[in-house]
Amino acid sequence: MESINSVLSKVIYNQHGIKVTIGTIVFLIITLLATQLILRMVRILATKRLEREDKNRFKTVFTFLKYIIFSVVIVTTLDATGVKVTALLAASTALFVGIGLGMQKLFQDIISGIFILIDKTVTVDDIIEIDKKVGKITEVSLRTTKAITNDEKVLVIPNHKFLNEILFNWTQNDKLTREFVDVGVAYGTDIDFVKALLLGIAVQEAAILSHPEPNVFFEDFGDNALKFRLHFYIEDSFHVPLIKSQLRYKIYNTFQENNIQIPFPQRDVHIIQKSE
Numbered sequence: 001m002e003s004i005n006s007v008l009s010k011v012i013y014n015q016h017g018i019k020v021t022i023g024t025i026v027f028l029i030i031t032l033l034a035t036q037l038i039l040r041m042v043r044i045l046a047t048k049r050l051e052r053e054d055k056n057r058f059k060t061v062f063t064f065l066k067y068i069i070f071s072v073v074i075v076t077t078l079d080a081t082g083v084k085v086t087a088l089l090a091a092s093t094a095l096f097v098g099i100g101l102g103m104q105k106l107f108q109d110i111i112s113g114i115f116i117l118i119d120k121t122v123t124v125d126d127i128i129e130i131d132k133k134v135g136k137i138t139e140v141s142l143r144t145t146k147a148i149t150n151d152e153k154v155l156v157i158p159n160h161k162f163l164n165e166i167l168f169n170w171t172q173n174d175k176l177t178r179e180f181v182d183v184g185v186a187y188g189t190d191i192d193f194v195k196a197l198l199l200g201i202a203v204q205e206a207a208i209l210s211h212p213e214p215n216v217f218f219e220d221f222g223d224n225a226l227k228f229r230l231h232f233y234i235e236d237s238f239h240v241p242l243i244k245s246q247l248r249y250k251i252y253n254t255f256q257e258n259n260i261q262i263p264f265p266q267r268d269v270h271i272i273q274k275s276e
Helices: 002-008 022-047 052-080 085-091 093-102 104-119 160-164 191-204 237-257
Strands: 011-015 018-021 127-130 133-140 144-148 154-158 177-185 215-221 226-234
Touching: 018 022, 022 052, 052 104, 104 133, 104 144, 104 160, 133 154, 154 160, 177 191, 177 237, 191 215, 191 226, 191 237, 226 237
Parallel strands: none
Antiparallel strands: 011 018, 127 133, 133 144, 144 154, 177 226, 215 226
16 A cells, blocks of 8 residues: 555655646546546536437537536646646746747637527528528538538638628528529510519429519619519429529520510610711
8 A cells, every 4th residue: 555655645846836746647547538438427427318400519518618617627636636726827828828829819709600500590401692602511520610602612711700790590580582584675575574473484394483472673773674582482492593593594595485574784875977
């Protein structure tokens, strides 16, 4: 027993008023292992009855809290074993200041990530628009959120952007969204016929929902055209550029077949010739 005590009491570091023995290291390891075991049991019990999405959200936040708990356990354990933690912190003040300044953005992203996970600002499969870029959320983590764009490019968004900038979540309330396509026709065109053609095109498009029904609005008397807007509802906002493109193809071809002119901007130029 005395030999064990002598080994544990052997000093391995003793500088600047900080004394660390083998017993300190052993006690710290045992404490960390016990903390890890307790935290694992808590996580299992807490996530046992949660849905899969909520379970993943809880695990992400819990990982961050676990780091904080381990930090507190380490400081408390060292203090309990006689290590002067205040002297250790004082000796490392300059280092901690440098680390703090360097990791300021990192902690801002992490705190923002916790808020996002808790209040569900964005979730997986949401379609968002930020910085004039549209993407479908594929992963929400503590530091970053990943989204994939229409052209299969991956957006890696630092989480602090969701709190500092305006975010459009197209599908947070519902996956149903209302979209529109604008078109102009020449003055003198039968506007009722135009409305009927546009509604007929919308009804035939598979991606457009029949309920709520599509509608056509006479938007304005333009400089060169009568302006119409076809409103419609879809459930696949992520592919809305493709849906709008298909509609424009069909509108153009249908108008051509029915002799409806889509005008382009025109200007009358009057040349005044002065007599000498």
